[in-house]
Amino acid sequence: xxxxxxxxxxxxxxxxxxxxxxxxxxxxxxxxxxxxxxxxxxxxxxxxxxxxxxxxxxxxxxxxxxxxxxxxxxxxxxxxxxxxxxxxxxxxxxxxxxxxxxxxxxxxxxxxxxxxxxxxxxxxxxxxxxxxxxxxxxxxxxxxxxxxxxxxxxxxxxxxxxxxxxxxxxxxxxxxxxxxxxxxxxxxxxxxxxxxxxxxxxxxxxxxxxxxxxxxxxxxxxxxxxxxxxxxxxxxxxxxxxxxxxxxxxxxxx
Amino acid sequence: xxxxxxxxxxxxxxxxxxxxxxxxxxxxxxxxxxxxxxxxxxxxxxxxxxxxxxxxxxxxxxxxxxxxxxxxxxxxxxxxxxxxxxxxxxxxxxxxxxxxxxxxxxxxxxxxxxxxxxxxxxxxxxxxxxxxxxxxxxxxxxxxxxxxxxxxxxxxxxxxxxxxxxxxxxxxxxxxxxxxxxxxxxxxxxxxxxxxxxxxxxxxxxxxxxxxxxxxxxxxxxxxxxxxxxxxxxxxxxxxxxxxxxxxxxxxxxxxxxxxxxxxxxxxxxxxxxxxx
Numbered sequence: 001x002x003x004x005x006x007x008x009x010x011x012x013x014x015x016x017x018x019x020x021x022x023x024x025x026x027x028x029x030x031x032x033x034x035x036x037x038x039x040x041x042x043x044x045x046x047x048x049x050x051x052x053x054x055x056x057x058x059x060x061x062x063x064x065x066x067x068x069x070x071x072x073x074x075x076x077x078x079x080x081x082x083x084x085x086x087x088x089x090x091x092x093x094x095x096x097x098x099x100x101x102x103x104x105x106x107x108x109x110x111x112x113x114x115x116x117x118x119x120x121x122x123x124x125x126x127x128x129x130x131x132x133x134x135x136x137x138x139x140x141x142x143x144x145x146x147x148x149x150x151x152x153x154x155x156x157x158x159x160x161x162x163x164x165x166x167x168x169x170x171x172x173x174x175x176x177x178x179x180x181x182x183x184x185x186x187x188x189x190x191x192x193x194x195x196x197x198x199x200x201x202x203x204x205x206x207x208x209x210x211x212x213x214x215x216x217x218x219x220x221x222x223x224x225x226x227x228x229x230x231x232x233x234x235x236x237x238x239x240x241x242x243x244x245x246x247x248x249x250x251x252x253x254x
Numbered sequence: 255x256x257x258x259x260x261x262x263x264x265x266x267x268x269x270x271x272x273x274x275x276x277x278x279x280x281x282x283x284x285x286x287x288x289x290x291x292x293x294x295x296x297x298x299x300x301x302x303x304x305x306x307x308x309x310x311x312x313x314x315x316x317x318x319x320x321x322x323x324x325x326x327x328x329x330x331x332x333x334x335x336x337x338x339x340x341x342x343x344x345x346x347x348x349x350x351x352x353x354x355x356x357x358x359x360x361x362x363x364x365x366x367x368x369x370x371x372x373x374x375x376x377x378x379x380x381x382x383x384x385x386x387x388x389x390x391x392x393x394x395x396x397x398x399x400x401x402x403x404x405x406x407x408x409x410x411x412x413x414x415x416x417x418x419x420x421x422x423x424x425x426x427x428x429x430x431x432x433x434x435x436x437x438x439x440x441x442x443x444x445x446x447x448x449x450x451x452x453x454x455x456x457x458x459x460x461x462x463x464x465x466x467x468x469x470x471x472x473x474x475x476x477x478x479x480x481x482x483x484x485x486x487x488x489x490x491x492x493x494x495x496x497x498x499x500x501x502x503x504x505x506x507x508x509x510x511x512x513x514x515x516x517x518x519x520x521x522x523x524x525x526x527x528x529x530x531x
Contacts, residue, residue, distance in 0.1 A: 003356065010360040035383050089265065092274045093281065103450075104499045105458040108492050110465060111476035115485060116301060187372070195374035199465050200477075206375070210466075213378030221378060228375045236370040 069128030081140025139181020348407025406448025
């Protein structure tokens with residue numbers, strides 16, 4: 001009990017030290033406000049940012065891009081994973097190819113997406129979808145490969161169709177691994193869309209962060225960063241707890 | 255996994271492993287051949303070029319232009335420095351966090367919170383602070399690469415068999431012996447997992463920053479070729495970087511195979527955290 005309390009206090013103290021250092025460094029003018037604007041300036045910038053219409057249009061563009069990219073990544077990733085695991089042989093052939101490609105930073109290929117799809121939202125959709133595809137496909141392969149051979153044989157001998165086998169044997173056993181893939185895939189999709197927008201784009205959140213930096217409008221840039229980080233961290237928290245619940249319910253069923 | 259797929263199985267008149275790898279290479283070659291045919295006869299040369307033209311562009315201009323060679327060497331240098339910094343600081347921070355249950359419970363959530371930040375949003379900030387040169391790219395690669403090492407070092411230092419600890423103590427081992435003979439071998443598999451992930455992320459960070467800074471380095475050339483609809487040197491440059499990435503990855507993998515005390519670290523040491531990664 002006291003241990004948990006001490007740990008919590010250390011964590012809160014850490015955040016306090018970071019915030020305090022931020023305030024001290026800026027109020028004593030030790031760092032240029034160009035690099036690190038004072039907290040109150042960032043606060044003002046955030047409150048000014050979120051009430052303005054351009055903010056919501058940029059957020060709308062980015063969220064729509066992420067939704068499209070993620071949708072494509074999920075459908076293609078799960079389908080490819082399912083297709084490859086139809087036979088053990090093809091799993092062994094394709095899994096190293098997909099895993100090997102995923103160790104190469106796919107950002108390298110970003111200029112090709114710009115070449116093919118232009119600097120509009122299309123290139124970011126394609127880039128996010130390709131980046132998100134890999135963890136989803138790999139986890140689908142890992143998840144579907146996890147099914148107990150005895151259950152598969154039992155289902156087959158009881159005359160289950162391939163759809164029924166999928167529904168009652170493959171999907172339940174793959175579920176926890178699949179959910180991890182979907183979560184990881186989402187955050188990779190999210191980060192790559194933002195990164196793509198910062199690299200080369202005409203609209204969206206990533207573009208606005210880069211634009212604020214180019215204009216040396218630091219308070220505004222920090223305001224954008226704060227908004228994105230709060231969004232990502234809380235979303236990560238929610239998705240991790242959903243995932244933990246899925247894993248726990250599976251463990252309970254076994 | 256199952257009993258059906260015994261290792262000695264014969265497919266297409268050869269052992270299973272060879273059939274698998276032959277099929278894999280056949281698919282890769284077929285993809286290259288398809289690109290060659292499509293690029294040569296059907297594609298718009300402003301977007302897609304056949305493999306032969308890409309190879310030609312690799313010799314000229316990519317490898318013959320001194321500025322491109324210099325940009326590639328700088329990228330390799332930045333990745334190497336960022337990776338080395340990630341390993342040193344990641345291991346140091348990981349060991350200090352993983353050394354006791356209390357430190358882990360206190361500080362690991364902070365590390366995980368920072369890890370969850372989409373760092374790409376900070377990229378303009380890094381360039382603003384560190385400038386357009388190598389420093390910003392190294393720093394951005396470093397902040398990408400350090401987290402998987404910290405997390406995996408901490409995971410590897412968990413679950414050390416207390417019997418091994420007391421064996422060292424009862425045989426009169428010093429703290430250094432404990433580190434050398436119990437903690438290090440126990441940590442090794444997770445540590446190398448961290449090294450592999452860290453390599454991928456370090457390269458991601460450096461490449462992102464390289465592409466973002468389009469006034470020089472690789473970003474300048476990729477932008478130049480993409481905006482001039484000149485795909486052959488673009489593909490050649492990207493392909494070279496991809497090969498460099500593959501090379502770096504295999505270096506890490508070889509180091510892992512050489513240095514992991516495989517025989518001495520059986521699965522029952524309880525590295526469940528490391529294996530699931």
